[in-house]
Amino acid sequence: MTSEQPNEHSARATTACEAALQAVIFDVDGTLADTERDGHRVAFNRAFAQSGLDWNWSVATYGELLAVTGGKERIRHFATRHAPQLLNQTGSATWLADLHNLKSTIYANLVLDGTIGLRPGVARLIRELRGAGLRLAVATTTTRSSLDSLLLASFGDEAGSLFEVIGAGDVVADKKPAPDIYHWVLRQMKLAPGECLAVEDSLPGIRAARAAGLPTLITVNAYTADEDFAGALSIISDLGEPGAPARRLGGQPLAGEYVDLAQLRRWHRQAVADSDP
Ligand code: XBP
Numbered sequence: 001m002t003s004e005q006p007n008e009h010s011a012r013a014t015t016a017c018e019a020a021l022q023a024v025i026f027d028v029d030g031t032l033a034d035t036e037r038d039g040h041r042v043a044f045n046r047a048f049a050q051s052g053l054d055w056n057w058s059v060a061t062y063g064e065l066l067a068v069t070g071g072k073e074r075i076r077h078f079a080t081r082h083a084p085q086l087l088n089q090t091g092s093a094t095w096l097a098d099l100h101n102l103k104s105t106i107y108a109n110l111v112l113d114g115t116i117g118l119r120p121g122v123a124r125l126i127r128e129l130r131g132a133g134l135r136l137a138v139a140t141t142t143t144r145s146s147l148d149s150l151l152l153a154s155f156g157d158e159a160g161s162l163f164e165v166i167g168a169g170d171v172v173a174d175k176k177p178a179p180d181i182y183h184w185v186l187r188q189m190k191l192a193p194g195e196c197l198a199v200e201d202s203l204p205g206i207r208a209a210r211a212a213g214l215p216t217l218i219t220v221n222a223y224t225a226d227e228d229f230a231g232a233l234s235i236i237s238d239l240g241e242p243g244a245p246a247r248r249l250g251g252q253p254l255a256g257e258y259v260d261l262a263q264l265r266r267w268h269r270q271a272v273a274d275s276d277p
């Protein structure tokens, strides 16, 4: 399968007048919420148990498996190594899809039960950006229904109106670290990468965003804190809140205690200046 190509708009050179920050594109898992260890991992394990599989992904094993993005892809990767016969049998594609659907249902219930909250500063920043008229989008490898459950649990009635464009799951064939999901979102928004800023948490995430030409802010989590995020605008512990400061771990300085629109604009201007020939 060939990688998606950027559209004419997103591929053209960013000129000075295009360079003002228009949109922020958020990753989901690990960025909006710490969903992996206590959400997706738990849901995978429960789905395995309910399907008669004796697989159990420990916190450490799951950390290694996160290099494979996408839940179906992660299951296939594991099965290839530990139970290849399951992939060689007739109907294996249906087996895999059913197992992943079960996992997604379990995950949705976990999230709707309130097991997973948004990370610090996420709701505050999203509301500030919306209020200021910034355009917001999502670029994630996760399944759309899982994202919808997270947004509903976190934002209630606001959930459906927060993001103008949502690029999720199988909307593109090649998941992160391929840039395809970012190209897809940029095409829907008719924006050039230099007009946007991405917020990510992982190496596949920053690779995807940077390959699409997006300046990228990193908020780390327990699974990604030790990664080398070279090329990030800034690397911080989280978005921070008044009275609960974010810590800067690398890249451009963070002026105050927390990330707000003014800070995003400063970082974005710096990225545009650095990319000027
Ligand atoms: C992280 C992922 C996802 C989740 C599992 O996505 O790789 O696959 O781990 O979700 P993000 P699904 O790009 O938001 O960091 O089982 O729905 O694929």
Ligand code: MG
Pocket: 027, 028, 029, 030, 031, 200, 201, 202, 205
């Ligand atoms: Mg992520």
